Amino acid sequence: MSAPTLLAEQATTPEHPTPPRRRALTRHRMGNYLVHVPLLLAAVLFAFPFYWLVVMATSSTSEIFTSPPRLVPGTKFGENFAEVLSGSPFLFAFSNSVFVTVVGSLLQVFFAALGGFVFAKYRFPGRDKLFGLLVVTMALPTGVAIVPNFQIYANLGWLNTYWPLLVPGAASAFGIFWMRQAATASIPDELLEAARVDGAGFWRVFRHVGLPGLSSTIAAFTVFQVMWNWNEYLWPLLVLSDTDLYTLPLALQLLKGAYGSVDYSVVMAGTLVATLPLVVLFLIFRRTVMSHASAGAIKG
Amino acid sequence: MADAAVTSRTGARRGAPSTTPAPRRRRGGVLRHWREYLAIAPFYVLFLAFGLVPLLYAVQLSTISWDGLADPVFVGLDQFRRVLFGGEFGVALVNTVVIFFMGQVPVVIGALVAAVLLSRRGLRGAGVYQTLFFLPQVTSVVAIAVVFQSLFSQSYGIVNRLLSMVGIGPVPWLESAWGVKVVIALMIIWQTTGYFMVIFLAGLAAIDPALYEAATLDGAGGVQRFFHITLPMLRPTIIFVLVTGTISGFQLFTQPQVLLNGGTGPFDSGLTMMYLQVRYLGSSGSGTAVFPDLGYAAAIGWAIFVVLVVLAAVNAAVLRRNRRL
Known part of the structure; x- marks a missing residue:
């Protein structure tokens, strides 16, 4: 996505075909074939765990443990997954994960878009100081707050509920920061003025100017939040003890505990089904995510 | 505008x-802007309740000894003494540092190399490589641990079976102190390299191509161009990657916890600082064999905080001294 920007420079070549330059270009083209060697090697290494997941999830345990190892997918996925369903609260966990991910992401995206839009496009007393405070909070290490936060959730009666997964992170500094950047860069003030002249109030300006203007950033931020919510492990592990409330990562741990030493193919089948939705989501939104990933990186 | x-x-x-x-x-102006304040209020309310209050609470917690059930006992600075002289925290700190160097450092170098290769003009398939390298980022650590446990299992793992074909005996990856660290580092490398690669790609795209052109005309080779143009121009990106990589690397928890099934591995070799803290929290899912002490866990939290502050200071000092990288 960034490579094509360098292409423009080649267009000037025919006008001044100086010899050193041509030699350099030829060398460059040869180099382009050569760099495929390390890249392909790395690609195989990066793809292999995914491939192995598919192979194991579709084979029976005895098929995998042959020597030499069988490296092609099998046909036993149905049996393995049936075992996943009967041996763990997998369907519960899947719907729990969908619920937590959808509600959590909606809240995070809404508050981020609203807050970012207001910081970027409205002027009010104390705005810059408040925003500075928000930026400072992003640098605070979160690790020190685990014990007190856990105790606060306990005092609120939030253990064994989804509140700790939904409420504390609903309005993230990172999300507001990101949306403010996007709104500053991509929503012209003229649009807001026009909406106001038409008599649109605060809320309607946000809905009809803010949300459409931020749509691509909202798409990218949503994918990131879905990713983080779907895979969140620490807090579900700490606050959820009722297995019916388990999200997918916890259910996989449970499955691993129960079948890990008996039938690893079953664990793999569950893992595959838990992983697939995000892989598909990512492939669909690949371009949006990759072009916004450097902004998303701020999360760290 | x-x-x-x-x-x-x-x-x-x-x-x-x-x-x-x-x-x-x-x-009147402040009141007139109530909608704006209301729109940004959720962040400040939540930060107060779940970011600031916990910090104050953590101060109080670190002065008591409490299993979460019986009456808490005030112990003064004993918990901090236990952190400093109890031995456990030192082990966890060393483990964290070692895994950091085994995992995070190759991640940064690998991501930089991949980004430089992928940003070559006219490289075919660059988008496919990028997608493939980034894809592990969307998988959960639990899923990764499941797969890596299988890959590196001693008797049936595919890695050992492939190694045995070339005559290398079974390697006790998950049964030895160093093996556990290697597998954790590999999990980190596999999952996060693509993420940092994308950041480096964005940084590389911002470098003016004319710089490379001029250097090439002056006869600079690829290696020279890398060290005299790419690295200096990437400085802000590299600083960002180092800072975020350090913060996340030193708060490592999920990988060892999941890979070791809630245990700490042979000779506690997978016990990181964050993991130690969570173990003493003694909550439902952590499956610990230690006697929970919330006060001690809070003191460990402060120790991690101090380590991160020291690292930030060291980072800043090194960067100031080394302006040219």
Whole structure:
């Protein structure tokens, strides 16, 4: 996505075909074939765990443990997954994960878009100081707050509920920061003025100017939040003890505990089904995510 | 342009666009902006409740000894003494540092190399490589641990079976102190390299191609161009990657916890600082064999905080001394 920007420079070549330059270009083209060697090697290494997941999830345990190892997918996925369903609260966990991910992401995206839009496009007393405070909070290490936060959730009666997964992170500094950047860069003030002249109030300006203007950033931020919510492990592990409330990562741990030493193919089948939705989501939104990933990186 | 203000509805009705309220109307101004304050309020309310209050609470917690059930006992600075001299925290700190160097350092170098290769002009399939390298980022650590446990299992793992074909005996990856660290580092490398690669790609795209052109005309080779143009121009990106990589690397928890099934591995070799803290929290899912002590866990939290502050200071000092990297 960034490579094509360098292409423009080649267009000037025919006008001044100086010899050193041509030699350099030829060398460059040869180099382009050569760099495929390390890249392909790395690609195989990066793809292999995914491939192995598919192979194991579709084979029976005895098929995998042959020597030499069988490296092609099998046909036993149905049996393995049936075992996943009967041996763990997998369907519960899947719907729990969908619920937590959808509600959590909606809240995070809404508050981020609203807050970012207001910081970027409205002027009010104390705005810059408040925003500075928000930026400072992003640098605070979160690790020190685990014990007190856990105790606060306990005092609120939030253990064994989804509140700790939904409420504390609903309005993230990172999300507001990101949306403010996007709104500053991509929503012209003229649009807001026009909406106001038409008599649109605060809320309607946000809905009809803010949300459409931020749509691509909202798409990218949503994918990131879905990713983080779907895979969140620490807090579900700490606050959820009722297995019916388990999200997918916890259910996989449970499955691993129960079948890990008996039938690893079953664990793999569950893992595959838990992983697939995000892989598909990512492939669909690949371009949006990759072009916004450097902004998303701020999360760290 | 970005700063041109938009007044709220009342202002708009009077047809007075883009003007800030006069100073004498300031009090009314604050009230007039209640919608704006309400829109940004959720963040500040939540930060107060779940970011600031916990910090104060953590101070109090670290002065008591408490299993979460019986009456807490005030112990003064004993918990901090236990952190400093109890031995456990030192082990966890060393483990964290070792895994950091085994995992995070190759991640940064690998991501940089991959980004430089992928940003070559006219490289075919660059998008496919990028997608493939980034894809592990969307998988959960639990899923990764499941797969890596299988890959590196001693008797049936595919890695050992492939190694045995070339005559290398079974390697006790998950049964030895160093093996556990290697597998954790490999999990980190596999999952996060693509993420940092994308950041480096964005940084590389911002470098003016004319710089490379000029250097090539002056006869600079690929290696020279890398060290004299790419690295210096990437400095802000590299700083960002180092800072975020350090913060996340030193708060490592999920990988060892999941890979070792809630245990700490042979000779506690997978016990990181965060993991130690969570173990003493003794909550439902952590499956620990230690006697929970919330006060001790809170003191460990402060120790991690101090380590991160020291690292930030060291980072800043090194970067200041080494302006040219």
